[in-house]
Amino acid sequence: MTSPPSLRAFVREHLLDEEARVPAVLGRDRADVIAPDRTLRDAALALLTLPGPDDTDLTRRLTRALREFDDPDLPGSRELLDVTGAPHPIGDVRTPSVQALAAWALHRAGTLSGDDTLLTEARRRLDHVVEAVLRHDWPARLDRSATMVLDEAGPLQETAVLILAADALHPQTGSAFLDAAAERLDRYTHGDAVWDCLTPRGAPDTLRGHRTGSAALAALAWAALHRRGRAGAADRAGRILVHVHEHHQHVGTGGYWDRSSADSVVRVDAVAALHGRPDSPFPAKFVADHALLALAARTAAALDGPDTDDGPALKALAQEAEAELERNTDPVAGGVFHGQGSWFSTPVDPTVPLARHVMVPPRTTGSFAVGNTTYVPFHGKHARTQLLALAVLGDRVVAPGAAPELVEPLQPDPFDNDLGHVTTGRLSEGLIDTGHYLRWLRSTASGLGYGLTPYRSPLGLRSDRTAQTFSVLHVVSDLLALDEPVPNTPGVLTGVFATQNPDGGFGEQPALPSETFTTYCAVLTAVVLGGADHPDFDRDACVAFLRSCQRPEGGFGNAPGFPCDAWHSHLATLTLVALGARPEREDDLVAYLLACRNPDGGYGNRPGSPSDTFATFRAVGALIALGLRPPHCDETVLWLRGLQTGAGGFRYRTDGAESFVGSYHAIGGLYMLGALPADTEACVRWITTRQSADGGFSRAPGTPSETTDEGFIAIQALHMLEGKLNRSWAVMMT
Secondary structure, X not given: OOOOOOHHHHHHHXXXXXXOOOOOEEOOOOOOEEEOOEEHHHHHHHHHHOOOOOOHHHHHHHHHHHHOOEOOOOOOEOOEEOOOOOEOHHHOEXXXXXXXXXXXXXXXXXXXXXXXHHHHHHHHHHHHHHHHHHHOOOOOEEEOOOOOEEEOOEEHHHHHHHHHHHHHHOOOOOOHHHHHHHHHHHOOEEOOEEOOEEOOOOXXXXXXXXXXXXXXXXXXXXXXXXXXXXXXXXXXXXHHHHHHHHHOEXXXXXXXXXXXXXXXXXXXXXXXXXXXXXXXOOOOEEHHHHHHHHHHHHHHHOOOOOOHHHHHHHHHHHHHHHHHHHHOEOOOOOOEOOEEEEEEEEOOEEEEEEOEEEOOOOOOOOOEEEOOEEEEEOOOEEHHHHHHHHHHHOOOOOOOOOOOOOOOXXXXXXXXXXXXXXXXXXXXXXXXXXXXXXXXXXXXXXXXXXXXXXXXXXXXXXXXXXXXXXXXXXXXXXXXHOOOOOOOHHHHHHHHHOOEOOOOOEOOOOOOOOEHHHHHHHHHHHHHOOOOOOOOOOHHHHHHHXXXXXXXXXXXXXXXXXXXXXXXXXXXXXXXXXXXXXXXXXXXXXXXHHHOEOOOOOEOOOOOOOOOHHHHHHHHHHHXXXXXXXXXXXXXXXXXXXXXXXXXXXXXXXXXXXXXXHHHXXXXXXXXXXXXXXXXXXXXXXXXXXXXXXXXXXXXXXXXXXXXXXXXXXXXXXXXXXXXXXXXXXXXXX
């Protein structure tokens, strides 16, 4: 397989247009622009990171593109232009860090071109920003005239970027501002960590806690202050990076989460998301953060004076951050992806890989909305991410991975893929209130599909009933499992096929990006409803899309080029099998799945990851669907059974918490292998107590119902526990 272009080549060939303008977000390449609008921050970063001393023409074009943001009436720059160059009204603000970046970029242009006029203008612009910041006591945002404060909070990144810009523009003479900024920076210190934000009163914003990206920027700022003689600055730069290394690590997949709480724990926090500064409640791994970490760790490790005990940790941090950049490089098209996420079984237990950052604030860069939920697909290629990663990777070409060696050929075990029937009988009388559940389920109907809940405008974090591909699969599956008709099947199929995109994949709704996940949901819904030959379905394009999601390592990702794992390999495999197709490199896929197997009998989501019920179900199911018998099934059964708790549910991994969704995967994994839990009766009781008062199901007894996903888990798992679910259905409909 050929290597991808270097990141510098990708940026020049795909991100920049002929005039060196920078769109905010691409899909896979320049043919797929997700967000064509342009930000001042991205234009400044392009000028700071892309041109070298000999790139005269590129410097000129990037400078001209930056100049398009100049405000003709007031000092400073507008911060948001549309695709035509017209200013967006909401960009008529002054964010100190963004304005400082623009001044810094202008100074860079002057340095590269030898233009003293640009150097003078850049310093004048920065001085204007600094004066406004000091006058208004370090605000997060000012109005266009810089006379009125729009946001009185004090984000750490504002102070850090201003220090870096002032240091760059006044390298020899020093700056009185830097003394005040250093005192300001010290106020963010929290033991070995740093607060991400101060409140308008100057107190720590404990809801925001600690953030990886701002910590890296603060470390870079302290490194700059150390070079100017600031006592203790080098030690602080090292200590806050070590805190990230020790407290933000993602144990399962490597890299670092974007946050930890005030007590330095990575957790989901709905209270902070809804009552603090707007944010997703879910931690995530952002590639841009890893670029900043790599730069900061390299810089801190090279300083004279930091605690020598920090050296190994800083080296490990830099290596892991760079490795995360490489893992998230598109092995064919080039460029780096936005990041990776996860669902959490408990507030502190990341489990299912999720290729979206969900519940982000509306209008977040690169976001899409499905009803009352806004999300950012992690397979987007954000300009900021490309440009920060460029500062780390430069012209380096990231070598594609390779599939593991298939050392243990598997025995064939033909799979009938019979989805013509669902169950062999109804659930036992009295297990659950089936009528109440069906009323709840039917109430999720929305247009030609089904939503996640029956509620039109729920409060809190509950999803609404806006139709989406994911929910349609689960509602249809439960109706068929309960021997109920699916109303308006032609309409449901019309709605499903309306979500197919020109690339052949399916999105959550029409015009939303294609994913392996949503393609699986759409195709399996269509197949069980008899719509595989529907005239609106482009089968060949769908198969081609799925095959393009296979990585050189053999596994499949959620989109072409996106990092692979057992979860998405399973979904892609099942979809291809449902369509009567096969992966192009089937042996590589099998080798990848077998490499996910661990000595305990379980499977991890990636080779080397600890075993969990989710990945075990997915890897075993994919192998069965391919017509292969998973190896050492007795060991896998023994491991899964050993996870059952005294209450009847299952821990999702050996040292993990009891998990509702993890229990479904354990039950399903056992069922596919011809086994049941050691204590089936306790497991049935454990599930049935989770029916909520409105008829739906939740992950914990006595709490509000959640989504059709929880309902699906309950109905399908109960049929398996009673031995009544068609095994092929259990394999294919998940």
